[in-house]
Amino acid sequence: MIYDDELETLPKEALEALQLKRLQSMVERVYNLVPFYRRKFDEVGVKPEDIKTLNDLKKLPFTTKQDLRDNYPFGLFTIPLEQVVRVHASSGTTGKPTVVGYSKRDIEVWSNLMARSFAAAGVERGDVIQNAYGYGLFTGGLGAHYGGEKLGATVIPISGGNTKKQIMIMKDFSSTVLTATPSYTLYLAETIRDMGIERNELKLRIGILGAEPWSEEMRKMIEEKLGIDAIDIYGLSEIMGPGVAIECKEAKHGLHIWEDAFIPEIIDPETGEVLPDGEEGELVITTIMKEAMPLVRYRTKDITRIIKEPCICGRTHRRIERIKGRSDDMLIIRGVNIFPSQIEALLMETEGVEPHYQLIVDRVNNLDTLEVKVEVSEKLFSDEIKHLQKLKERIEKDIKDLYGITVKVTLTEPKSLQRFEGKAKRVIDKRKI
Structure with missing residues (x-):
């Protein structure tokens, strides 16, 4: 289902004309209202009137997460605080949190984009959305909540955690859509099996999963375990929250980025040079509909x-x-x-291992080492030692053959590695500890 037929199917020329108009308006606003941007623009010798085409976007300076921290908490707002109706912030695990403000109009735009995203994933009016994204300063919970309501679905604001209660609610309330991280969805699937609940006892048909990188192989595993369509959604707090881009259920190949609200670029992360469509690099996003806190060329x-x-x-x-x-x-x-997603993809294709793993990086005698800890299935764990040894050697060989690095594989017993209710922490880098 297409939620907004006119905007979602705009011809390329009309979409680019709309982008340019909104870009020019946004650039003028931040130059006149945000001292940080005025200074940054002046440093590179660019004025708002210099933005005559979309190609002129590359004349503008980048914005980074450090810029947000340097202007903590409200230094990048373009409206007075009394017009800001909501504030979200990142966890701030590596320093001060990055703060994002929203006007009433921003919340309406976000709700519409999330409703559009849900519709692209196959969600319909009348669906029951079990929203297991975290509420609070994190943008996931409330972003999905408002979008679901806007679409006309029923939203259960259960948030993350309390896994057995999640499953009870999922069963009793006939939830048809799950919004969560992929790693937590796997944990839910595992717990559903342990509780002896049959798949036909649940009405779940769609999972809208994001907030962490995950592989195509993990998607297949989630779909097999839960019997659902698993759809990838993308967003980040600094830009808006969830709903910046999403896969459509028709293709499930690539995520439509809503270009009437965001201008995407791909750059070489080392040089900052803009790369042509099709080349891999770092995603840069410019917001062209944000009112309270627009961002120019944000490096994601x-x-x-x-x-x-x-x-x-x-x-x-x-x-x-x-x-x-x-x-x-x-x-x-x-x-x-x-x-890490490359290691994950290989592990998910290996028979006998479970979708729970951990990567431990260390430095021994001035050489970097990588240990891959992965759980094996109950059946294999109770098998002969020689079978476990063969599996360990095969994974080590496959990683060496595919990626050219020597790793140590450690097979662990079922349910021995940590489960995650939010974003999974797969990598432990002891070089930084």
Whole structure:
């Protein structure tokens, strides 16, 4: 179902004309109202009137997460605080949190984009959405909540955690849609099995999963375990929250980024050079509908590419490929670059292992090492030692053959690794401890 037929299927020329008009208006506002942006623009010698085409966007400076921290808490707002109706913030695990403000209009825009996203995923009026994203300062819970209500669905604001109660509610309230992280969804599937609940006792048909990178292989595993369509959704607090981009149920290949609200670019993360559509690099997003806190060329650090080919669903907004990982999450092991999602993809295809793993990076005698801890199935764990040894050696060989790095694989007993109710913490880097 297309939620907003006119905007979602705009011809390319009309969409670009709308983007340019909104970009010019936004650039003028931040230059006149935000001292930080006025200074940044002046440093590179750019004035709002210099933005005559969409191609001129690359003349503007980047904004980074550090810029948000430097202007903590309200230094990037373009409206007085009394007109800000809501504030969200990141967890701030690496310093002060990044703060984002919303006007009443911003909340309406966000709700519409989330409703649009839900519809693209196949959610309909009358569906029952079990919202297991976290509420509070995190944007996930309330973003999904308002979007579900806007669409006309019933929203259960259960938030994350309390897993057995989640499943009781899911069964008793006939939940048809689950919004959660992929890792928590796997944990729910595991607990459903342990509780002896049969799949036909649940009405669940769609999972809208995000907030962490996940592989195509993990999608297949979730779909098999829960019998649902698992749809990838993308967003980040600094830009808006969830609903910046989403897969459509028709293709499930690439996430439509809503280009009437955001202008995406892909850059070389080292040089900052803009790359052509189709090339992989760091995603940069410019907000063109945010009122309280617009961002110019925000560096997300997320690695992806823009898919320029038209989508079978009929939407004209371009797609971004599934996020491979963050540029600062990439592991460099003895000169080889690898993302955790690449290890995950290989593990998920290996028979006999469970979808729960941990990567431990260390430095021994000035050399980087990588240990891959992964749970094995109940059946295999009770098998002969020689079978476990063969599995361990095969995974080590597969990683070496595919990615060119030597790792140590440790097979652990079922349910021995930590489960996560929010974003999974897969990597322990002892080099930084």
